[in-house]
Amino acid sequence: MSFYRERRVRRPLRPDRLPHDVPGRPFTDGWEPIMERRRGYRHKSIAGQPLHPETQMMSYGYDPQLSEGAVKVPIFQTSTFVFKTAEEGKEFFEIAYGLREKRPHEQPGLIYSRINNPDLQVLEERLTLWDRAESGLVFSSGMSAISTSLLTCLKPGDVLVHSDPLYGGTEYLIEKILPRFGVSAVSFPAGHSTRTVEHAVQEAAARGRVGAILIETPANPTNGLVDVAACAKAARTLDGQPGGRPLVAVDNTFLGPLWQHPLEQHADLVLYSLTKYAGGHSDLIAGACLGPEEHIAPIRVLRTILGTMTDPHTGWLLLRSLETLKLRMTCSMKNARMVAEFLADHPKVRQVHYLGFLAKGDPQYDIFQRQCQSAGSTFSFEIHGGEAEAFRLLNALQVVRLAVSLGGTESLMQHPASMTHSDVSPDKQRRLGITPAMLRISVGVEHPGDLIADLGQALAQI
Numbered sequence: 001m002s003f004y005r006e007r008r009v010r011r012p013l014r015p016d017r018l019p020h021d022v023p024g025r026p027f028t029d030g031w032e033p034i035m036e037r038r039r040g041y042r043h044k045s046i047a048g049q050p051l052h053p054e055t056q057m058m059s060y061g062y063d064p065q066l067s068e069g070a071v072k073v074p075i076f077q078t079s080t081f082v083f084k085t086a087e088e089g090k091e092f093f094e095i096a097y098g099l100r101e102k103r104p105h106e107q108p109g110l111i112y113s114r115i116n117n118p119d120l121q122v123l124e125e126r127l128t129l130w131d132r133a134e135s136g137l138v139f140s141s142g143m144s145a146i147s148t149s150l151l152t153c154l155k156p157g158d159v160l161v162h163s164d165p166l167y168g169g170t171e172y173l174i175e176k177i178l179p180r181f182g183v184s185a186v187s188f189p190a191g192h193s194t195r196t197v198e199h200a201v202q203e204a205a206a207r208g209r210v211g212a213i214l215i216e217t218p219a220n221p222t223n224g225l226v227d228v229a230a231c232a233k234a235a236r237t238l239d240g241q242p243g244g245r246p247l248v249a250v251d252n253t254f255l256g257p258l259w260q261h262p263l264e265q266h267a268d269l270v271l272y273s274l275t276k277y278a279g280g281h282s283d284l285i286a287g288a289c290l291g292p293e294e295h296i297a298p299i300r301v302l303r304t305i306l307g308t309m310t311d312p313h314t315g316w317l318l319l320r321s322l323e324t325l326k327l328r329m330t331c332s333m334k335n336a337r338m339v340a341e342f343l344a345d346h347p348k349v350r351q352v353h354y355l356g357f358l359a360k361g362d363p364q365y366d367i368f369q370r371q372c373q374s375a376g377s378t379f380s381f382e383i384h385g386g387e388a389e390a391f392r393l394l395n396a397l398q399v400v401r402l403a404v405s406l407g408g409t410e411s412l413m414q415h416p417a418s419m420t421h422s423d424v425s426p427d428k429q430r431r432l433g434i435t436p437a438m439l440r441i442s443v444g445v446e447h448p449g450d451l452i453a454d455l456g457q458a459l460a461q462i
C-alpha cells in the first residue's frame with residue numbers, strides 16, 4: 001500500500017518512526033526487515049513458511065496504525081488528496097506522469113482518485129497474491145478491464161486472435177467496435193487441438209501485425225477449454241514481428257482466481273470480471289487485469305486517461321469479499337459437483353457440460369489436468385427439447401434465481417441463446433454449440449439438497 005504509507009508518514013519525526021519513512025531521507029536496506037516485523041502489512045511468510053492468500057486477505061498491504069487502528073481499510077471516499085506543499089505536489093506529478101525516473105525506493109504519492117486511491121491500491125495488492133502476479137489494476141467492470149487492456153495492446157492495422165465463444169460483451173467489442181479502429185480478428189474454437197491455435201495465429205500473421213491473443217477458458221457458456229501454454233508458445237513464434245510478439249491475455253473469470261492461474265501457464269495478462277466470484281455477492285460491478293509490471297504499466301496509463309478505474313466504495317466491497325473468497329468458491333465447487341451429478345442422471349437432461357466429467361483420453365481432459373485445480377461451479381447443460389422447455393424450466397425455479405451473471409452466493413440460471421449470447425448470430429451459435437435447449441447454471445452456497453429439490457421440481461414441469 002505504498003501511496004497510502006507515503007502520505008500518512010508526513011508528520012514530525014517521532015522517535016519510533018523508521019528512518020526511511022521520513023521523506024527525503026535515504027533508504028537503508030537494513031531497515032526493511034525491521035519495518036516488515038513492526039508493521040507486518042506485507043508478510044509473505046511466517047517462520048520461513050509461506051503464507052496462503054486466504055490468510056493474507058485479512059491484512060496484506062494495510063497498516064491499521066495509519067488509520068487510527070481500524071482493523072478494516074476505511075473507505076477513502078474522496079476525489080482528491082491534499083498536498084502538504086507545492087513541491088510535494090510537483091514531485092507526485094513528476095512520478096505519476098513519468099516526467100522523471102523514480103529515485104531509489106521513492107514511492108508515488110496520492111494525487112486524485114482517477115490516478116490512485118488507497119482502497120484500490122490495497123485491493124490491487126491483495127488480488128495479485130492469488131495469481132502470484134507482480135502488478136494489478138482494478139477497473140469499473142470486467143468489460144472496462146478487457147477493453148482498456150486490449151486498446152493498450154492494439155493499434156490500427158493489427159489483427160487480434162481470440163478463442164470462441166467469448167462472453168457476449170467481449171464478442172461485441174471485437175466484432176462491432178474494434179473494426180472501427182482498424183483492428184480485425186481471427187478466431188479459433190475453444191475445445192479444439194493446439195494445431196487450431198497455431199493455424200489461427202499463422203492466418204492472422206499473414207494479414208498483419210498480431211496485436212494480442214485473447215482467450216476465455218473455460219469458455220462461456222460451453223466450458224470448452226483453451227490450452228494457455230499452447231497459446232503462449234504460438235505467440236512466441238511471432239517474436240520477430242514489428243513491436244514484438246503479441247501478449248496472451250486470459251479471461252479467467254470462470255475459474256479464477258482460485259482454480260486456474262494462467263500466469264503460471266505463461267500467459268502475459270490475466271483478466272477478470274470481479275463482478276463474479278471475486279465480488280461474490282451479486283452487489284457490485286468491477287474488473288481487473290494482472291500481470292508483470294512491464295505489461296501493466298501502459299495499461300495503467302490508459303486506465304488513467306479513459307477513467308476506467310473503479311471507485312473507492314466498490315474497492316472496499318471487494319476487499320470485504322476477498323476475505324471469504326476461498327470459503328465461497330470451495331463451497332460452490334462442492335455443491336456444483338452434486339448438482340451436476342443429479343442433472344447427469346436425470347432423464348430430461350440430454351448433456352451436462354461440467355468439467356469434472358471430462359474423461360481420460362479426451363484432449364480436453366489433459367488440458368484440464370494441466371491447467372485447472374477444480375471444475376468450478378458454473379456450467380451449462382442441455383435438456384431434451386428446445387427453447388420452450390428451457391423457458392418452462394426457468395419459469396418454474398423457486399430457489400435458483402432466473403438471472404444472468406455468475407459467481408454469487410446465490411445460484412443463478414439463464415438461457416445463453418436468448419440472453420447472454422443473444423448477440424451471437426444463430427449460425428454462429430449453432431457452430432459454437434449454444435443450442436436453444438442449453439441452460440447455464442452458476443451454483444451458489446445454498447444447501448445442495450435444496451438446490452437439487454428445486455431443479456427436480458422444475459424439471460418435472462417441462
Ligand SMILES: Cc1ncc(COP(=O)(O)O)c(C=O)c1O
Pocket residue numbers: 141142143144167169216220251253254272273274275276285286287405
Ligand atoms: C467471462 C466473462 N468475462 C467478462 C465479463 C464482463 O464482466 P462485467 O459484467 O463485470 O463487465 C463477463 C460477464 O458476464 C463474463 O462472464
